[in-house]
Amino acid sequence: MFILSILTLCLAALISALPQLGGLLPGSDPEVTLDYGTFRGNRAFSGVSSFLGMPFAKAGRLENPTLISAADKLSGIQDAANYGKACPQQELIALNQELGGLLGAVEQVAFAPVSQQGEDCLTINVQIPEGGGFELGSSASLGSEATAVQGLIYQGARLVQRSVEMGQPIVFVSANYRVNAFGGLASQEITDAGVSNLHLKDQRTAMEWIQNYIEIFGGDKSRVTLFGESAGSMSIATHMVLNDGNPDGLFHAAIMASGGIGKFRDYHHKQPTFDFMASCTGCGTGDKLGCLRSVDYNKFYNCVQQIPNFFTYSSTSVPWYPRPDGKYLVDSPHRLLREGKVANIPYIIGDMKDEGTLFSVVPQLNITDDADFQSFWKQNFFQDLTPEQIQAFTSLYSQDPADGSPYDTGDANAIGPQCKRVASSVGDYTFEAGRRDLLNYTYALRQGSQKTYTYQQQQSLYLLSQLPGGLLANLTNLPVLGSFHVSDVVLNSFGLVPAALSKNTLNLMSTYIAFVNSQDPNNHGLEGLPEWPTWDPEGKAMFKYQESGPVIIKDDYREEQMEFVNRNADTYVY
Template identity: 25%
Template sequence: MQVKLSTALAIPFLLAGTGAAAKCLSNDTTTPAGTLPSSSTSQASNSSSAVVVDLTYALHAPQITSSPDDRVYYNFSNIRYAAPPVTPSLRFRAPADPVYNRSAGVQDGTYGKICPQAYTPWQNAALVTAAPGEHESEDCLFLDVVVPQSLWDSRRNTSKPVIVWIHGGGYQIGAKYGTPDSNPLGLLDRSFVDGGDGVIWVGLNYRLGAFGWLQGSSFTSQGGLANAGLYDQRKALDWVQKYIHLFGGDPNRVTVMGESAGAGAIMHHITAYGGDEGEGEAPLPFQQAIVQSPGYVPRPYASQAESSYAVLLDRANATSLAELAALDTLALQTANKLAQTADFYGAFQFGVAPDGGYVPDLPEKLLARGAYHRDIKVMVAHNTYEGQRYTDPAATNSSAFDEYMALYFPDASAEFLAELSSDVYPAVYNDSSSSDSNSSTQADWTTPFERLRTAVSEFTFTCHAYFLGDALGPAAGRDSYSYLFSVPPGTHTLDVYYSYFVNSSSSVTNETVALYMQEYFASFVETGDPNRGSLLPIFPAYGANFTDLNLNQTFVNVIQDPAANARCDWWRATSYS
């Protein structure tokens, strides 16, 4: 099958490289799950008792922190947006309203937990059986609000745009704030350049693993809520709509921003209940989205949800949801961890999947038939080699492709798998030494590993970005925007370090790229157009030609989106049968 070729359309802008060697912390599994770094920079972390926000149900004072640009920020940390989902009546259920707690006095954000984490053996086998970290707890439904002091001081006279960050982590790990890849101060500093007036940042936790991502009739018939993690996110977004004005934010200018699982979740919100025409669906609690490497493995078969639930019951030595919900937290967290041992290389046991309600179908199917919220403006993105870390290094022969596709799509017919292997991703390898570079026999891979990596990249990440950019761009008659992050090595999550670049000690190889990205984001959040910065290369609209801004180590140029190809079109059309 032929791929639409990427063609340079502009003279590259040369960039100066600086910074340390890139490192993907999201893939650094040497730190025990639950370790929670400080949520402030080294410049300041004092609490301010003079600044208090009254949420009616609780009072909160911020930690004071300053950025490398010497701008002062208030971090209202660890605000409850929902009740602790720790009792049998709240586990595996929709998030409930936070408990009235004014009697606790003014809270300074020092108490806060991250949701229980679970690593797979292919990530770090030692962490599969490690005890939960001291900061891990089922009582984890907290969010942070980071406000520039200047915006707080003027909050009664004006309201500013808001970024809501939904973290990634394969739906199994991650947290709202505190790690180097989610410190917003650099991004917030950029919102004041080129005439910007500043923005407010919100980061949220949501239930992970089995606590938030179970589905299936066996589970729901016993009272479980499918995809509870999506409801947590929606609860937090609704909280923003209700309370962000108290911090100086504008609830009508909210941009959700997410990477990997966080971005995949955003796609599911945009297609929730089938979109604008969905039964019972209300307008979305956001107006724009920055969707970076939207990640989810398509799970189209009911048997997959049933299998994951059965694995959890087995690891917990339970026979019903009632028994699961009654377990002590250590037993349930241990079962969540051990369930990860039942999956294959590159896969996670739990994740988002169709449930017949909030998620009526796979997002690509809903987008293809127009069943989505059309009034959302988007910027999408993907990296060069998204599937690198999710591809088995032992996949060194052509048969590995067939073996893994059968694992990813267990109920697929022989015809589906044969078409996938023979027509969509044929075992034809590009001979880089060949002079016939235009031959119809040339492929986008040179080895069996690259062939499998390409497939995993596309059906897990890159095709999703193409589908969403198209549906909310050309197909909707409006502008969307898309970038390709090709800074070497171009692997999954690397661009998040550039998105949240703070200072020269950050793990980026080119600070100029990071500053460009942050200014594009800030401009998009504030104006709906990334092109406010007069000194930056023009960021073109995606358009009918599927145009990407290509961010490289040494240049920025304009290309055709490599994900806008016939293989992704095949994934959008397939029935998985």
């Protein structure tokens, strides 16, 4: 499984374990020998051997990655007991003082600053049962594109432990990849040099590493499931349409949490971001790309911090999404999907109930009426559309707070006159519409032969306040966020909230593991869970995770809004 990051993202790879684990030496600290080095890991988690911070590729700044090989032989035994450096992050807290205490608890848990950062960051982590394993993702950062709190979030050991308890052992793999301007710059200069979409290329290179080496760790390279959240999920959906939809044997199934098929304008649209970086770093004349490659790291990094992130008025309209370049990503993912160029693999795709709330707290401060609401969408997403086209979209979202997000809360939790309207529209456009788009088109293309499942998760903030130590107690003071984006991966997917306390944790981990091993989430061995049907456009069955116990609901909420966006996808691109 892969854990990726774009907004808040996570990309990983879950891999079924082979019957017998080979290549590991016995002892208190596990060792593994690859053709380019010997690595000594740790057994910090009971029953799990972890090999952390192993290099998988080399790349200069704004250069394509090169897969590491035997030619890059490392001398001596390498320390693989700790995570490697995180790829340079776009920090969120310093830029968002206006959030005050409202999102302080969320920032503390999900978007904490990453201390160990650097450009020499293309490292991979493998966590296995002491006998077999599976997965890959983003491990050493959490907050702006590739993010994870070391040893806490995107920590695969608990997933591995749960897989052993189930008798379905997996190997967890997570990998760092370049983000923000280090991995997502798009411009004419970048495209001409053939170095566009470096974040996708880093991820693809990590998948190649898995094919070369995962069997030494006991993983089955023919049973790789990608797993991603947010940007990671969007990245997986994009990988599904790369190379005319041919995965080249790199992955065989996918789990996508909060992110689907993107509707992206090409690289020309983000030329101003490249120009800003060139000007800000003193590279505004001559060979701009060459200058950006060699300019002082701190100068480059500090300029990245000046670009708006998703906790600003720009909301989810950040500049780092994959951009069509005519060669690597030949067109927008939504067009490639419509051309039938999409991988024929089983997948799970789902969303939180209130995807847009986290990205609407700051924008709503400047949106008090319908004119402001239209202006927000015009300025951030649809700069080239006419007022009539803007209104055709915005008019689909009611100004009645009872219709907005957090959903099913009536007039409550409206901290501004347009807040719940903004949250509903941002959540649908950025996350939900792309999920439905992928489901509809893959079903139509394969007439239901492609196994697809979808879900919604509802979060219980009250339960979180009961955790020992009070780590998450303040989350109960955030009803305005509801079941918010990233809370699943931070709290449940990797077991931060223990399965003994949370049905969402137990059920998420168990159904994911079952899917990895059998491509069917129903083979989890738990009692009391409803049968999770595959998705089809008539039944529209959706598995709803909730602490009171999961149920099957119909995936038909806000159909008019999302059908409008998907039907007019070539118009409403960003």
